[in-house]
Amino acid sequence: MYCYLCTEKYAGLFTALCPSCHKIRHLQSVYGADRVLEVLQRVLVRPVEKQQIKENDELKIEKEKLEATIVTRSSNKKENKHLTITPHHH
Ligand SMILES: [Zn+2]
Numbered sequence: 001m002y003c004y005l006c007t008e009k010y011a012g013l014f015t016a017l018c019p020s021c022h023k024i025r026h027l028q029s030v031y032g033a034d035r036v037l038e039v040l041q042r043v044l045v046r047p048v049e050k051q052q053i054k055e056n057d058e059l060k061i062e063k064e065k066l067e068a069t070i071v072t073r074s075s076n077k078k079e080n081k082h083l084t085i086t087p088h089h090h
Contacts, residue, residue, distance in 0.1 A: 003011040005025070009018035017025055028036050 001011055001016075003009050003018035003021050004016035005021040006018060009020065011018050011021075015022065024036065031039075
């Protein structure tokens, strides 16, 4: 039987969750589901604010280099790089 959460791995015989999801479930019971989700989104999704802060320092040089190479292309695609997901739970 497939894992109830990720539906990719097989779960154990006496549980609905695979070992990986069992660890996630454990973290949820310790920190709370909202907190776990918040951390995952912060690390994996990267909110817009943090992305902009990063662009302001080390990535700025990288970005300018990149834009210099694609300067002949259309600039419309610049806006699409920023994710609009805002995982705030207040
Ligand atoms: Zn799983």
